[in-house]
Amino acid sequence: MSSTSLRLTFAPWGESLAEIVEVSQQAEAAGADVVWAPEMHRSATITAAAMAAGTSTIGVGTAIALAFTRAPMITALEAMDLDEMSKGRFILGLGTGVQRVNEDWYNAQWGKPVAHIRETVNIIREFIKQCSTGEPIDIEGEYEHMKIKGYQRTYHRERDSIPIYLAGVGPVMVRTAGEIADGWISHELCSPAFVQGQVLPAITEGLDRAGRKREDIELVVSALAAVDDDATKARRLAAGVVGFYSTVRTYADFFEFHGFGAQQAEIAPKFREGGVTAQKLGELVPDEMISAFTISGNADDVANALKAYEGIVDAVKLSPPTHGLAPEQTRAAQQQLIGVVADLKGGVRP
Numbered sequence: 001m002s003s004t005s006l007r008l009t010f011a012p013w014g015e016s017l018a019e020i021v022e023v024s025q026q027a028e029a030a031g032a033d034v035v036w037a038p039e040m041h042r043s044a045t046i047t048a049a050a051m052a053a054g055t056s057t058i059g060v061g062t063a064i065a066l067a068f069t070r071a072p073m074i075t076a077l078e079a080m081d082l083d084e085m086s087k088g089r090f091i092l093g094l095g096t097g098v099q100r101v102n103e104d105w106y107n108a109q110w111g112k113p114v115a116h117i118r119e120t121v122n123i124i125r126e127f128i129k130q131c132s133t134g135e136p137i138d139i140e141g142e143y144e145h146m147k148i149k150g151y152q153r154t155y156h157r158e159r160d161s162i163p164i165y166l167a168g169v170g171p172v173m174v175r176t177a178g179e180i181a182d183g184w185i186s187h188e189l190c191s192p193a194f195v196q197g198q199v200l201p202a203i204t205e206g207l208d209r210a211g212r213k214r215e216d217i218e219l220v221v222s223a224l225a226a227v228d229d230d231a232t233k234a235r236r237l238a239a240g241v242v243g244f245y246s247t248v249r250t251y252a253d254f255f256e257f258h259g260f261g262a263q264q265a266e267i268a269p270k271f272r273e274g275g276v277t278a279q280k281l282g283e284l285v286p287d288e289m290i291s292a293f294t295i296s297g298n299a300d301d302v303a304n305a306l307k308a309y310e311g312i313v314d315a316v317k318l319s320p321p322t323h324g325l326a327p328e329q330t331r332a333a334q335q336q337l338i339g340v341v342a343d344l345k346g347g348v349r350p
Contacts (some may be wrong), residue, residue, distance in 0.1 A: 004306055004344050006317035007032035009220065010337075011063065013322060013330055016213060020047060021054035023334065028058040031042065031345025032145040034091065036317055044077045044093075046295040047311075052086035052171050055257045061091030063222070063317060064167045064183050068096065068116060071105040072123040072144055077343035080128060093185055094121070095167030098250055111143050119144040121164055121180055129160050132326055165220065169254060171202040178206020183218040183261050188319065189293040190221045192308040223306075225320045227336035231297040234286055237333055238294040240324030243281030245293075247271040258292055282324045294321075299340050306344075 011028040012035055014020035024035040035058055037047035044065040052060045060082070065075070072203055075092070083090040087296045095114040096102075103110055119141035127146065130137050134152035145168055165183030168174040177184040184203060185193075199219070207214065210290075222243050228234035245251055248269040255264040271275050276284075290296060295305040295318075318341065320334035335350050342349040 003346065004303075004346075005038070005310055006306060006313070007033040008219075008306075008341050008345060009036060009059070009061075009315050009317045010341065011036045011038060011222075011317055012321035013320050013326055017047065017050045017131050020216060021050050023338070024051045024055050024058070024060075026338050026350040027341065028055050029348040030342035030350070031347030032058060032318075032338075032341050034059035034061050034317075036061050036093065038063060045082065048049070048083060048090070048108055049083055052082055052089065055086075057089075059089045060086050061093050061095040061165070063165075063220075064094060064095035066102070066106070066108075067094040067120050068095045068108045068110070072120050073146065073337055075120075076124045076131070079124070079162050080155045081159055083162050083274075084156055088158045091163050091165055091183070091185075092124070093165040093167065096173070098248075100338075102261060105113045109143060109186040114172055116143040117166065117173075117176065118180060121166070124164065124216070125161070128157075128162060129265040131226075132160075169251070172196065174199055174202035175209075178212070178217060179210040180204040180206075181217060183220055185317065186222045187245075187251075188222050188224050188241060189254075190223070191258065191292060192253065192312060195219075195221060195309070195312050198257065208298050218315060219311045220315045221309055222319065223309075224296075224319045225302055225323060225337050225340075226294060226296040226333050227299060227302055227317045227340060229336075231300055231301055234298065234301075235290045235294075235296045236282070236335070237321045237329060238290050238296045238323060239282030239285045241281075241321055242285045242289050243267060244287065244295050247281070248311065256302055259297065261288055263289060280324075299336065302337070303339050303344060340350070 010032040012020050013022035024194040037044045063323045079092045099110045101110040131153040134166050139146040163182035165185050166181040167176050167185045168178040226234040226238040295302050322330050340347045
């Protein structure tokens with residue numbers, strides 16, 4: 001198995017925070033560059049804190065923390081604390097989420113997400129930069145504002161600028177990442193064809209608008225990777241995640257781009273009618289969709305599939321399959337995946 005020029009990063013899974021930390025340590029030993037904490041069933045920042053405390057050299061990031069469910073000042077403070085804990089290894093990955101989740105689950109303001117994310121990122125950056133000076137901070141915005149007097153943060157600050165990565169699927173949000181972010185992160189299913197056909201043109205447009213260069217942003221593609229010695233079994237392990245994304249209306253254009261609009265249109269209503277579990281969703285997904293949207297197969301299959309991203313993105317965020325699987329299935333697939341990272345990067349296998 002040959003090495004790869006890509007930065008390989010990892011989204012560890014675990015039933016407990018202790019297991020997530022253990023897997024993060026394994027990813028670090030294997031040679032992964034970053035471990036990422038998602039936000040859905042746990043707090044991204046708390047999970048990142050546990051990973052930062054349990055590792056020593058690997059980067060630690062949120063992929064992604066929801067941008068509108070915390071005040072920008074809280075997000076900035078948490079980012080500085082995490083950067084201190086990790087001794088400068090932290091990456092703040094932010095995403096908007098979708099309107100229903102923001103409003104119904106978190107009672108958060110939605111508005112126009114692109115304008116809102118711009119204001120959020122601006123305030124976070126300005127606060128981190130200015131919070132130790134004691135000077136007033138006065139930033140007006142349509143969705144976010146900050147008006148602070150008589151405040152000075154005297155605690156240790158590892159850096160006065162923390163990298164902010166933005167998640168994006170649609171062209172406007174991806175273009176915005178090109179304009180203002182230090183990095184872009186894709187959603188879990190992102191093929192090389194989609195990166196070349198949809199993402200890179202939007203990133204380039206954003207960079208051009210801001211007078212930036214390609215090296216000013218890191219492009220991180222997320223890849224669900226199911227590994228098993230039996231390649232057919234590996235592909236079916238990944239089916240549940242593809243089925244889950246098929247239920248999300250906002251990904252309709254994404255599936256249509258790949259020629260699977262009809263399949264998504266067939267799967268989504270069955271989920272909304274109720275009674276369809278994650279496992280059942282996977283059973284509705286044909287093998288060709290799994291091959292198009294995931295990196296699945298035996299170790300050699302996965303290594304070869306990664307080569308398709310070389311030269312078009314800078315890093316891949318690998319994650320094991322979860323939807324519709326028993327914990328022991330995810331755990332076994334994850335261990336094999338870390339083994340692939342170790343083989344490609346010359347690290348230690350778990």
